[in-house]
Amino acid sequence: MIASIFNNLFGQGPFWIILDLVLLITIIVMVVVIVMENQDPIKTISWILVLFLLPVVGIILYIYLGVNPKKRKMIRFKELSDRMSLDRLIQDQLIRLKNKVFLTDERLFPKRQLMKLLLNNSKAIITEYNHVRVLNNGRQTFGSIIYELESARDHIHFEFYIIEDDQIGNKIKDILIRKAREGVDVKVLYDDLGSWSLSRKFIRELTTAGVGVMSFLPVRTYAFANKVNYRLHRKIIVVDGKVGFVGGINVADRYLRGLGRNTRWRDIHLRLEGESVRSLQAIFLLDWNYANRTDDYDPRYFPANRVTEKKLVQIVASGPDSDWQSIMQAYFAAMSTALQYVYISTPYFLPNESIMTAMKTAALAGVDVRLLLPEKNDSWIVGKSSRSYLRELLEAGVRVYFYLKGFTHSKLMIVDDVFSSVGTANMDIRSFNQDFEANALIYDESTTLELKQDFMDDIGNSKEILASDWDQRPWWEKGQESLARIFSPLL
Secondary structure: OHHHHHHHHHOOOHHHHHHHHHHHHHHHHHHHHHHHOOOOHHHHHHHHHHHHHOHHHHHHHHHHHHOOOOOOOOOOHHHHHHHOOHHHHHHHHHHHHHOOOOOOOHHHHHHHHHHHHHHHHHOOOEEEEEEEEEEEHHHHHHHHHHHHHHHOOOEEEEEEOOEOOOHHHHHHHHHHHHHHHOOOEEEEEEEOOOOOOOOHHHHHHHHHOOOEEEEEOOOOOHHHHHHOOOOEOOOEEEEOOOEEEEEOOOEOOHHHHOOEOOEOEEOEEEEEEEOHHHHHHHHHHHHHHHHHOOOOOOHHHOOOOOOOOEEEEEEEEEOOOOOOOHHHHHHHHHHHOOOOEEEEEOOOEEOOHHHHHHHHHHHHOOOEEEEEEEOOOOOHHHHHHHHOOHHHHHHHOOEEEEEOOOEEOOOEEEEOOOEEEEEOOOEEHHHHHOOEEEEEEEEOHHHHHHHHHHHHHHHHOEEEEOHHHHOOOOHHHHHHHHHHHHHHHHO
């Protein structure tokens, strides 16, 4: 059957028969390689289907998107870990957790396992003294960022997935140039693929002014094909080691003005002060040192903390260099320990089986589980694929909402009034397995209630999807969603 497909594609002359044979052997070898990688079964089957149904296209896609070299420590975490005495600090914090030293609120007791998990799987230190400010949408976020950049005296560390050569991009560029000329140490790290359209002129203006600029995992030729699939999705700013930013907003006009006249952009970012900034700083330095092939570590990047307000924050990072899927495990543990409710907002919903099980189990156990998605997605295949998961969630009692007032890009989880997560990771397989991500996990009632109110405001601008209505969708919509789901693991 396979031979007939190839013959129909390429003809039956001697040349084409040889080409068919070479192509068939290539595909068989690639299938063996894919199977031997022991990846997620759904992803494995998806690649095999693509290779046989679209042989030439499938081979090209696999070379550039599917190559999965054995995990290696792409970033030398141990060196920075040793310098910051993380292992000793982690053991001390594990003992303190066992004795409930951190936990003055009894409602946090179920979250001890989550804290321990992140100490063990990603060395995510629990920081006690922090000030957390929630930033709603681009206007608040960029206003706060610009203010802090203008206030910098020692250094600015600036790391983003997307930086664009547009109005807001140039405004921030001009500030960075001016601060560098004033003697501030400015470093800019951007993802090479996410910021593909960034002009050479934009970069040259920065470097000429003395700004250190590096692209992360540059993609130029086939030699770098295995890097296409691993992207720096983090959005981190650290100013003078005292103030940090993390969240879902990139540096581009659409995050400020929306996708069009009637499509506002909905997003959430965080401004942090205190001990948690040290963790953001460590993540930036690891990424910078890897990209720049340096060992840039200066004690001045970690000034003494002067914040006296007590809010527990863990900064967790994950990526293809991690031994564990740290953020996915954090989501799973947070849902598994929920007693009252779990509220989730994500623009891209491509969960693995573990996340689906956690959501359904919590809902079936009587926990109020709500999922907020954009009604219209900026990615057709992701939007369609996301919808293919909703039927079984609705059957389990999960309440699903479509956001109507634009495009919601917030990456948010809220649990039981005492736990919340804001960061760069989507609720999808790519964020769990392939991209470099960073989230702030906050164990604090006041911040969580503020985020809860924001979530409920978004629910007020949404429509709830009922199982009975969902079943009435046209058959072609269901077909598109099912087809998209097959290909979604390849993205």
